[in-house]
Amino acid sequence: MFKNTLFCLLLFLHQRGLAQKSDSSFLAFKEREVELAALQQKTFHSSKENERMEGNKEFLRLWEDIVERPEILDYSFDLLKDISVLTAPDKKFKLITWNLYKNDGTHAYFGYLLVNNSKRVKKGFLKYETEEAFESFKLVDRSMTVKSPETYVGTPEKWFGMLYTQVIDCGDYYTLIGWDGNDKLTQRKFIDVLSFRSDGSPIFGKDVFKMPRKNPRRVMFEYSTEVAMSLKYSEKSNRIVYSHLSSNQEGSLLEGQFQFYGPDGSFDALELKKGKWVTVEDIDARNEKNKNDNVKKPNPKKQTPIYKPK
Numbered sequence: 001m002f003k004n005t006l007f008c009l010l011l012f013l014h015q016r017g018l019a020q021k022s023d024s025s026f027l028a029f030k031e032r033e034v035e036l037a038a039l040q041q042k043t044f045h046s047s048k049e050n051e052r053m054e055g056n057k058e059f060l061r062l063w064e065d066i067v068e069r070p071e072i073l074d075y076s077f078d079l080l081k082d083i084s085v086l087t088a089p090d091k092k093f094k095l096i097t098w099n100l101y102k103n104d105g106t107h108a109y110f111g112y113l114l115v116n117n118s119k120r121v122k123k124g125f126l127k128y129e130t131e132e133a134f135e136s137f138k139l140v141d142r143s144m145t146v147k148s149p150e151t152y153v154g155t156p157e158k159w160f161g162m163l164y165t166q167v168i169d170c171g172d173y174y175t176l177i178g179w180d181g182n183d184k185l186t187q188r189k190f191i192d193v194l195s196f197r198s199d200g201s202p203i204f205g206k207d208v209f210k211m212p213r214k215n216p217r218r219v220m221f222e223y224s225t226e227v228a229m230s231l232k233y234s235e236k237s238n239r240i241v242y243s244h245l246s247s248n249q250e251g252s253l254l255e256g257q258f259q260f261y262g263p264d265g266s267f268d269a270l271e272l273k274k275g276k277w278v279t280v281e282d283i284d285a286r287n288e289k290n291k292n293d294n295v296k297k298p299n300p301k302k303q304t305p306i307y308k309p310k
Helices: 002-045 049-064 070-074
Strands: 084-089 092-102 107-116 134-140 164-169 176-181 186-196 201-202 221-223 233-234 239-247 260-272 276-283
Touching: 002 049, 002 070, 049 092, 049 107, 070 092, 084 164, 084 239, 092 164, 107 201, 176 201, 176 221, 176 233, 239 276
Parallel strands: none
Antiparallel strands: 084 092, 092 107, 107 134, 164 176, 176 186, 186 201, 186 221, 221 260, 233 239, 239 260, 260 276
């Protein structure tokens, strides 16, 4: 009888302690989220590059105080409209990325990959077996030194930087849809891949694509900054559907001059078959509509060159 009472008391105290920790964690994240939200205007929308750079340094400092706490995986950061915060469908990780526009038309990328390496993945706060099961990785953009983006494989410390907009669970790896502002002439969209080695370390880029005439570790689409390209995952068909790009000018001399490239009205797709993304050419995109298609499209003329990818 005494043992049962003692056990119940200890269980109650433990659960109460967890609840108090959850409450304190929530308040800490909320306080930091408000500070980050207040800094967005300077960091992403100032007309002066030096102010954007200064704001970004402070932005990074504010993140550093909270990215080491496991409970961050359960916090949504809804106030942060100028960055991308994605959570894997199976709750394995949270991926935070943002881009800093430079006056020369290029972009610098920053972010964090926050990983739950616990074998128990459940909804709710404090779902981790031990704090050691949580790992935080700072993403360091090395894209300016990469000559062949489609064949590059990198770690968080040697990341090919981009702004991620969608994550797809593919079983033993994750497919990421991303955007890169590149420069004043062209922009790029990517189908990237995130996987984890046996020791839990993350790696970007993987041989999971079956495409004609190339064997990429990620897929790149480069096109004019003046046009919009469609690239999205369709849950209905389990396909990634994308605009087919071609030059808007005649003549073979312009082949590879991507500032003249844009959608030609046709669509291709990558379909997931036995763990590989396989090319399917010339599809009818009208059959690929899903619930996200009713979302109001942004007006490119009112967009700032900060976050909204076209």
